[in-house]
Amino acid sequence: MNAVSKIEGDVANIEAEALEKPVVVTAPVQSEPEIQVPRQRKGRLALMVAVPLALIVGGGYVWITGGRYQETENANLRQARVSIASEAAGRIVSVNVSDNAAVKEGQVLFTVDPEPYRIALAQADAALAAARLDVEQLRAAYSQALAQERVTAGDVAYLKTQFERSTELASKGISAKSSLDEARHDLAKAEDEHTAAVQGIASARAALGGDPDIETDKHPAVLSALATRDKAAYALAQSTVRAPADGVVSQASSFKVGQFVGAGTPVFSLVETGDTWIEANFKETQLTHMKPGQEAEITLDTYPDRPLKATVEAIGAGTGAEFSLLPAQNATGNWVKVTQRIPVRLKVDTQGLPVALRTGMSATVSVDTGVSRGLSGLLPHAYAAD
Known part of the structure; x- marks a missing residue:
């Protein structure tokens, strides 16, 4: 019994230890199969590398060779606008134009009542004739003064002889002293009359402008x-108002016959179609190589399929902010740098243009500066130093 009990106890201990220790089962190790990449996947990988590389190379080429053409959509077509006014005040008696009508240079636009100016011209003609007549009278007065001087000079010579004779007779006691005194008085009177005649000649010569032979129409009174x-003739001519240039009438819808206009008061506008230019506002960074004389291409939003040729005429003296009513003055530290725009004026070639241009049209401008970025565009500091 004791041996059996001992064996059963050993078996129980072995089973307890087996339960306490985990059993590790080791499986046979198998090698992983080699993964093979399909050819289609390799092609995709090459394409994913080649496309970005091509974009980088193409973009770099475009950047290096670009920058020659500077473009902006901030541009408008402009035409000269003239305010039409009459220099003659009066009531309108005829109107020959209508709103938005095309007119030619010299065409009659409207007429102010000319009758008051015709009357003034007639008065001026009469005054001119009177001035010419006065000059002729002054010339006759000068001739008369000369004749009077000759008469008085003869009287002085005669009376001087008489006085000398009376003096000689009185010294001999032949004639009375009263006769000598009378001769002396007559000589002094004749001399005074001669002096007055000489002054009359000077006065008549002065009235003729200092030149007795002056032409009538060169006399100061006649010139006046x-x-x-x-x-007066100019005022009469100004009563008929004509177009100063070819153009289109604007803002004339309320201009009618019978209306009274004052001298110099604008009544409507005329947009000159013969003076056309483009005002383009370029960024200041686009003006590095831009200068007058460069060629440009204009594309109007109204006629996108009809590009126009233009030439850079002038570059503005300052940015638009500098000429604004209230220029920005930043005196605080809250400053943000903003790229400014500078107006550029371009002369448009409108010869033979089959389309109608109107002031204010939106446009896109492309200026050929003739200078590409090159590698200097990638080296801003070295480029700035040059």
Whole structure:
């Protein structure tokens, strides 16, 4: 019994130890199969590398060779606008234009009542004729003064002889002293009359402008009358208002016959179609190589399929902010750098243009500066130093 019990106890201990220790089962190790990349996947990988590389190379080429053409959409077509006014005040008697009508240079636009100006011209003509007549009278007065001087000079010579004779007779006691005094008085009177005649000649010569042989129409009084007459004729001519240039009438819808206009008061506008330019606002960074005389291409939003040729005429004296009503003055530390725009004026070639241009049209401008970025565009500091 004791041996059996001992064996059972050993078996129980072995089973307890087996339960306490985990059993590790080792499986046979198998080698992983080699992964083979399909050819299609390799092609995709090459394409993913080649496309970005091509984009980088192409973009670099475009950047290096670009920058020659500077473009902006901030541009408008401009035409000269003239305010039409009459220099003659009066009531309108005829109107020969309408709103948005095309006119030619010299065409009659409207007429102010000319009768008051015709009357003024007639008065000026009469005054001119009177001035010419006055000059002829002054010339006759000068001749008369000369004749009077000759008469008085003869009287002085005669009375001087008489006075000498009376003096000689009185010294011999032949004539009375009263006769000598009378001769002396007559001589003094004749001399005074001669002096007055000489002054009369000087006065008549001065009235003729200092030149007795002066032409009638060169006399100061006649010149003044001529100027008054020319002024009256000019005022009469200004009663008919003509177009100063080829263009289109604007803002004339309320301009009618019978309306009274004052001298110099604008009544409507004329947009000159013969003076056309583009005002383009380029960024300041686009003006590095831009200068007057360079060629440009204009594309109007109205006629996108009809590009126009233009030439850079002038570059503005300052940015738009500098000429604004209230220029920005930043005196604080809250400053943000903003790229400014500078106006550039371009002369448009409109010869033979089959389309109508109107001021204010939006446009896109591309200026050929003739200078590409090159490698200097990638080296800003070295480029700035050059």
